Amino acid sequence: MPDYEIILQEIMLTDKHNKNCVDCDSCNVEYASCNIGVFLCARCASVHRKMGTHISKVISLNQVWNQSQVERMREVGNKKAKLKYEYRVPPCYRRPNSSDPQVLIEQWIRAKYERGEFTQTGRPNYISGHLEGFLMKRGKEDARYQPRKFILSEATDTLRYFVKESKEPKAIIRISDLNAVLAPKKMEHENSMQLTFMKDGSSRHIYLYHDEGEVIVNWYMAIRCAKLHRLQVAYPMQSECNLTDCLSNDFAKEGWILKTGPRPSDGYKMRWFSLDDVQRKLMYQVEPLGAFPKGEIFLGYKLDGFSIRVGAPIGAKDQGFSFTLTTPERVYNMSVSNNVERDDWIDCIQKVFEKPLTPQDSSLSARLIRKRTTSTSLFLGK
Numbered sequence: 338m339p340d341y342e343i344i345l346q347e348i349m350l351t352d353k354h355n356k357n358c359v360d361c362d363s364c365n366v367e368y369a370s371c372n373i374g375v376f377l378c379a380r381c382a383s384v385h386r387k388m389g390t391h392i393s394k395v396i397s398l399n400q401v402w403n404q405s406q407v408e409r410m411r412e413v414g415n416k417k418a419k420l421k422y423e424y425r426v427p428p429c430y431r432r433p434n435s436s437d438p439q440v441l442i443e444q445w446i447r448a449k450y451e452r453g454e455f456t457q458t459g460r461p462n463y464i465s466g467h468l469e470g471f472l473m474k475r476g477k478e479d480a481r482y483q484p485r486k487f488i489l490s491e492a493t494d495t496l497r498y499f500v501k502e503s504k505e506p507k508a509i510i511r512i513s514d515l516n517a518v519l520a521p522k523k524m525e526h527e528n529s530m531q532l533t534f535m536k537d538g539s540s541r542h543i544y545l546y547h548d549e550g551e552v553i554v555n556w557y558m559a560i561r562c563a564k565l566h567r568l569q570v571a572y573p574m575q576s577e578c579n580l581t582d583c584l585s586n587d588f589a590k591e592g593w594i595l596k597t598g599p600r601p602s603d604g605y606k607m608r609w610f611s612l613d614d615v616q617r618k619l620m621y622q623v624e625p626l627g628a629f630p631k632g633e634i635f636l637g638y639k640l641d642g643f644s645i646r647v648g649a650p651i652g653a654k655d656q657g658f659s660f661t662l663t664t665p666e667r668v669y670n671m672s673v674s675n676n677v678e679r680d681d682w683i684d685c686i687q688k689v690f691e692k693p694l695t696p697q698d699s700s701l702s703a704r705l706i707r708k709r710t711t712s713t714s715l716f717l718g719k
């Protein structure tokens with residue numbers, strides 16, 4: 338009797354496409370779907386199992402295999418399966434990798450194998466340029482989630498939401514100015530999304546979720562799609578690949594930092610910091626799900642007076658894990674709970690200082706500075 342496990346190993350080793358998970362590209366391949374004929378990591382295998390054996394039959398590579406199962410893996414494999422199941426992935430679609438949030442991975446897998454979203458000729462609703470429906474939105478004052486109607490219109494470059502459908506929209510947001518982050522860890526809801534946009538010269542955050550993962554991912558992709566189409570009109574010479582890189586950006590880092598106020602007598606205050614490394618903004622607020630940052634620090638280029646280093650500013654007391662952020666306007670005295678966190682913040686912020694400014698960055702800087710001169714308290718922060 339042939340040793341099917343050895344044949345299976347050969348199928349994996351002789352084709353480089355079979356060395357990574359077919360769905361998230363993780364290099365830790367431990368499972369396979371023996372009817373679809375693809376290799377999987379443990380995380381994606383668990384999503385395959387959830388879909389049911391009528392869609393995917395998951396087996397461990399360490400189990401005993403039979404001839405027909407091994408033949409199926411040889412016949413299909415990751416490369417052929419991708420050609421079939423990812424045939425029509427829209428350019429705006431964010432293909433997940435192994436470090437992405439669960440909702441993105443799960444909906445990608447369900448879209449591929451359960452809904453056949455990328456094999457059909459029909460267009461998914463999120464690429465039509467118009468989407469409307471209800472999402473649960475966190476209240477700015479009372480922090481309670483309430484259903485709100487949202488309407489996205491690519492034609493008018495707007496995302497509107499309504500408290501009462503019969504009344505005027507509560508907010509009209511320009512899609513081009515909008516950043517969407519899917520399921521940030523702080524939200525503690527698997528199917529959640531944070532939207533950030535500029536309002537009166539300051540960032541404004543809103544927090545949303547939906548009970549169904551498919552709905553929240555559809556909204557996320559719809560925002561990306563509308564942004565892509567508008568960018569394609571604005572920058573017709575740019576390659577699609579360059580444009581899809583800037584449709585949404587996850588925070589490079591978030592967490593609590595102790596910081597002092599602008600005066601030497603100011604005590605330390607705990608603030609929640611979010612680093613947007615693409616927009617070069619370091620925002621801080623009183624609580625993680627705040628509506629407005631208490632302050633926003635524009636992170637410029639290192640040769641223009643921006644720097645960061647280990648230790649407290651000269652003359653200030655070191656809190657143990659202090660670091661000093663210097664901008665042309667102010668020196669920030671910051672501290673975190675351990676050296677790993679401190680080094681990680683310094684590393685992430687230093688990377689932004691290393692990148693020269695683009696014309697868009699300068700325009701954001703000007704908008705932030707304009708705001709600061711009109712409303713000192715908001716932009717210098719407390």
Ligand SMILES: [Zn+2]
Pocket residue numbers: 358359360361362363377378379380381382435
């Ligand atoms: Zn995977």
